[in-house]
Amino acid sequence: DSGVTQTPKHLITATGQRVTLRCSPRSGDLSVYWYQQSLDQGLQFLIHYYNGEERAKGNILERFSAQQFPDLHSELNLSSLELGDSALYFCASSVAQGSSPGNTIYFGEGSWLTVV
Amino acid sequence: GNSVTQMEGPVTLSEEAFLTINCTYTATGYPSLFWYVQYPGEGLQLLLKATKADDKGSNKGFEATYRKETTSFHLEKGSVQVSDSAVYFCALPSNSGNTPLVFGKGTRLSVIA
Numbered sequence: 001d002s003g004v005t006q007t008p009k010h011l012i013t014a015t016g017q018r019v020t021l022r023c024s025p026r027s028g029d030l031s032v033y034w035y036q037q038s039l040d041q042g043l044q045f046l047i048h049y050y051n052g053e054e055r056a057k058g059n060i061l062e063r064f065s066a067q068q069f070p071d072l073h074s075e076l077n078l079s080s081l082e083l084g085d086s087a088l089y090f091c092a093s094s095v096a097q098g099s100s101p102g103n104t105i106y107f108g109e110g111s112w113l114t115v116v
Numbered sequence: 117g118n119s120v121t122q123m124e125g126p127v128t129l130s131e132e133a134f135l136t137i138n139c140t141y142t143a144t145g146y147p148s149l150f151w152y153v154q155y156p157g158e159g160l161q162l163l164l165k166a167t168k169a170d171d172k173g174s175n176k177g178f179e180a181t182y183r184k185e186t187t188s189f190h191l192e193k194g195s196v197q198v199s200d201s202a203v204y205f206c207a208l209p210s211n212s213g214n215t216p217l218v219f220g221k222g223t224r225l226s227v228i229a
Binding site for chain 1: 217
């Protein structure tokens with residue numbers, strides 16, 4: 001158990017809908033990251049927050065947005081869903097930012113999203 | 117920028133066989149190096165890490181040594197079990213700012229009884 005908690009674990013929804021994925025980081029971790037893992041794209045970095053502020057953006061679509069709240073939990077909002085958005089969405093957390101020396105990133109179990 | 121090259125799979129081994137999954141890296145300086153594992157239907161777990169040259173990371177019978185001379189971080193296990201069947205990812209911090217970690221493409225290991 002990494003200490004990173006994600007809900008829901010599984011989600012099935014229809015095209016055009018909107019969903020929210022939730023993440024609670026490890027106790028004491030200030031950084032939260034979101035990744036998407038799909039069969040054809042592999043592991044893709046989406047976005048990074050540190051202590052409530054956006055720090056880095058990866059391949060995140062405009063239909064997707066995220067935020068980190070004062071209690072450090074984070075939510076990833078996916079809207080106007082398409083079939084191609086079906087994937088495993090990971091949240092990860094760490095004490096420091098991204099590539100800081102000695103920083104270790106821990107991943108949650110992921111949220112499986114199926115768009116039908 | 118920092119990059120990692122990982123041997124391609126799939127790798128199929130019999131139980132109790134010796135495992136090596138090769139990983140070589142290109143990096144500025146001497147960043148920490150990581151192996152992550154993803155078991156079937158599960159999330160990504162940190163398997164082991166090494167934070168400086170000549171460090172050996174170990175966990176669950178797996179080992180990897182940070183070799184700066186050969187810029188390698190090969191994953192080894194002396195005797196694999198069926199339960200080790202998974203996808204293994206080598207990773208290191210990015211220095212480009214648009215992603216925190218650079219991952220290898222992953223090596224799928226299947227262990228048969």
